[in-house]
Amino acid sequence: MTYIVLDCGDDDGWRTVARENKGPDLQRSITLLWSGRAPGRRGPRPQLSVERIAQAAVRIADANGLDAVSMQRVAAELGYSTMSLYNHVPSKDLLLEVTADVAAGQPPELDEVGDTRRAVRQWVGALWAGFQTRPWLLGVPLGHAPVGPNQLAWLDRLLRPLLAAGLVGGEARAAALHLTAIVRGLAQISLDMTGGHQGDDGFPHGEAELARAVADLLDPQSYPALAAVHAAEAAEAAGGYEGVDEDGLVPELAFGVDRFLDGVEAWIARSRQV
Amino acid sequence: MTYIVLDCGDDDGWRTVARENKGPDLQRSITLLWSGRAPGRRGPRPQLSVERIAQAAVRIADANGLDAVSMQRVAAELGYSTMSLYNHVPSKDLLLEVTADVAAGQPPELDEVGDTRRAVRQWVGALWAGFQTRPWLLGVPLGHAPVGPNQLAWLDRLLRPLLAAGLVGGEARAAALHLTAIVRGLAQISLDMTGGHQGDDGFPHGEAELARAVADLLDPQSYPALAAVHAAEAAEAAGGYEGVDEDGLVPELAFGVDRFLDGVEAWIARSRQV
DNA sequence: CTAAAACTATGTACGTCATACATATATATG
DNA sequence: CATATATATGTATGACGTACATAGTTTTAG
Numbered sequence: 001m002t003y004i005v006l007d008c009g010d011d012d013g014w015r016t017v018a019r020e021n022k023g024p025d026l027q028r029s030i031t032l033l034w035s036g037r038a039p040g041r042r043g044p045r046p047q048l049s050v051e052r053i054a055q056a057a058v059r060i061a062d063a064n065g066l067d068a069v070s071m072q073r074v075a076a077e078l079g080y081s082t083m084s085l086y087n088h089v090p091s092k093d094l095l096l097e098v099t100a101d102v103a104a105g106q107p108p109e110l111d112e113v114g115d116t117r118r119a120v121r122q123w124v125g126a127l128w129a130g131f132q133t134r135p136w137l138l139g140v141p142l143g144h145a146p147v148g149p150n151q152l153a154w155l156d157r158l159l160r161p162l163l164a165a166g167l168v169g170g171e172a173r174a175a176a177l178h179l180t181a182i183v184r185g186l187a188q189i190s191l192d193m194t195g196g197h198q199g200d201d202g203f204p205h206g207e208a209e210l211a212r213a214v215a216d217l218l219d220p221q222s223y224p225a226l227a228a229v230h231a232a233e234a235a236e237a238a239g240g241y242e243g244v245d246e247d248g249l250v251p252e253l254a255f256g257v258d259r260f261l262d263g264v265e266a267w268i269a270r271s272r273q274v
Numbered sequence: 275m276t277y278i279v280l281d282c283g284d285d286d287g288w289r290t291v292a293r294e295n296k297g298p299d300l301q302r303s304i305t306l307l308w309s310g311r312a313p314g315r316r317g318p319r320p321q322l323s324v325e326r327i328a329q330a331a332v333r334i335a336d337a338n339g340l341d342a343v344s345m346q347r348v349a350a351e352l353g354y355s356t357m358s359l360y361n362h363v364p365s366k367d368l369l370l371e372v373t374a375d376v377a378a379g380q381p382p383e384l385d386e387v388g389d390t391r392r393a394v395r396q397w398v399g400a401l402w403a404g405f406q407t408r409p410w411l412l413g414v415p416l417g418h419a420p421v422g423p424n425q426l427a428w429l430d431r432l433l434r435p436l437l438a439a440g441l442v443g444g445e446a447r448a449a450a451l452h453l454t455a456i457v458r459g460l461a462q463i464s465l466d467m468t469g470g471h472q473g474d475d476g477f478p479h480g481e482a483e484l485a486r487a488v489a490d491l492l493d494p495q496s497y498p499a500l501a502a503v504h505a506a507e508a509a510e511a512a513g514g515y516e517g518v519d520e521d522g523l524v525p526e527l528a529f530g531v532d533r534f535l536d537g538v539e540a541w542i543a544r545s546r547q548v
Numbered sequence: 549c550t551a552a553a554a555c556t557a558t559g560t561a562c563g564t565c566a567t568a569c570a571t572a573t574a575t576a577t578g
Numbered sequence: 579c580a581t582a583t584a585t586a587t588g589t590a591t592g593a594c595g596t597a598c599a600t601a602g603t604t605t606t607a608g
């Protein structure tokens with residue numbers, strides 16, 4: 001997988017692109033993000049590359065979190081000067097985008113038999129596991145719809161069982177978006193609950209502390225439903241639960257995914273019938 | 275709604291809290307975020323307040339985006355020195371948190387009759403509209419589960435119809451999380467599609483450009499499902515669609531929400547039956 | 549009523565960040 | 579070979595978050 005970013009070599013590279021922000025160069029920029037650069041170039045052989053830089057960024061993020069990923073830190077990791085990076089990457093934002101794509105890696109192979117639910121659950125479990133392994137991925141600001149090769153590969157893998165199940169184009173896309181959003185959203189929220197992270201903000205982290213702290217100021221008058229849920233969950237928690245099922249789904253996630261799939265299956269059945 | 279953040283007045287305020295990061299002060303910090311400060315204080319009357327600061331931050335974010343919200347800019351907006359803010363807010367992270375809660379505002383009133391689906395759709399539509407109005411809310415990094423009064427009020431409002439419909443505590447919470455995630459995720463992705471934003475990254479924005487650019491490099495070999503979906507959507511697009519329904523839901527969102535609600539309703543029916 | 553304590557607003561300063569710009573160097577093309 | 583063109587580097591700039599010290603103000607303790 002080769003990333004080359006925006007270096008169109010036309011006039012003065014991406015600088016032009018970033019400024020005009022109009023015209024056919026836009027297309028070329030994404031194209032070059034994918035296709036790799038023309039082989040015959042002048043100048044010295046580049047020792048650095050977008051991949052090496054992104055991999056270094058991944059290493060740093062894995063070790064010290066997303067905040068630790070600065071241009072200087074990445075350059076130091078590679079043993080180059082800070083400004084060298086800008087010969088391969090036009091901005092930090094774009095670097096993070098490539099980094100996220102690299103970190104996402106290849107999507108899982110799904111059981112290709114007719115069991116849609118199984119395949120989707122596997123996919124969801126894999127994505128969930130990915131966010132568990134690399135929590136910092138949730139912190140990468142996503143500026144637009146995914147365009148990286150790996151991101152698209154993940155999307156493609158999910159679309160396969162959905163299409164096979166009988167969803168038409170737009171529905172499959174919506175369903176895929178939906179499932180992605182569920183995993184991201186739930187991962188986002190449940191991360192610090194389980195980790196006992198300590199941010200720099202002096203807030204409590206860890207499920208127990210936060211739950212108790214919030215419970216204390218939950219006025220049942222103003223928040224009746226929340227109070228009810230909290231009480232109910234306290235009762236439920238008596239029977240120790242909290243595990244993952246065979247696809248690696250935590251109960252909350254499984255509930256949402258399964259209910260959604262119930263609805264989708266019913267929809268497909270209804271569509272077929274008409 | 276009064277926000278007072280972490281100023282426990284015990285020794286040297288939140289500084290202590292942030293350092294120890296353990297002990298009962300944690301609870302007090304959230305408590306104080308809510309309850310307001312003790313009335314009898316020494317020192318001069320504070321002219322600034324967390325609310326005023328957060329409101330200024332909202333104003334700036336509304337006008338110039340989240341990136342424009344710096345401590346210096348906020349202070350300038352209010353006509354105070356930068357460091358004054360730190361008498362009311364312990365860090366920028368926490369300020370953003372409060373800002374997001376202020377910007378979220380009050381949740382909508384939902385039709386309280388038995389129509390669960392209608393109520394949920396209204397809620398979803400309102401949240402969607404909120405993200406449309408204040409796109410920058412999607413950019414506020416969320417470090418933990420929501421604890422702000424408004425955030426919790428939104429959650430509470432959504433939980434009401436879900437509980438009324440017959441979900442038990444944990445299920446209702448999961449469903450609410452789920453719906454929130456859908457809206458956030460879809461808003462996140464579809465924002466720049468519709469806006470024609472131009473980021474600083476020299477990437478094309480706007481649905482048409484991006485779709486075409488991506489289509490060109492979509493190798494049907496590697497991305498069969500994606501290519502199929504793209505082709506199907508191109509065909510579908512012939513009949514001009516793209517509207518919102520009566521609850522303000524864009525089609526993709528409506529599909530996901532409705533399928534999920536289908537599944538939830540079936541689940542409830544099944545649970546009742548047993 | 550006075551003095552101390554505690555809080556607010558401010559100014560200065562520091563370290564870090566992204567990145568614009570200029571320069572030296574190395575390479576492929578004419 | 580000469581020139582155009584890339585790359586790696588060094589320096590510099592402006593913005594940022596925030597630690598720290600200071601001056602001024604108001605409540606509380608004696």
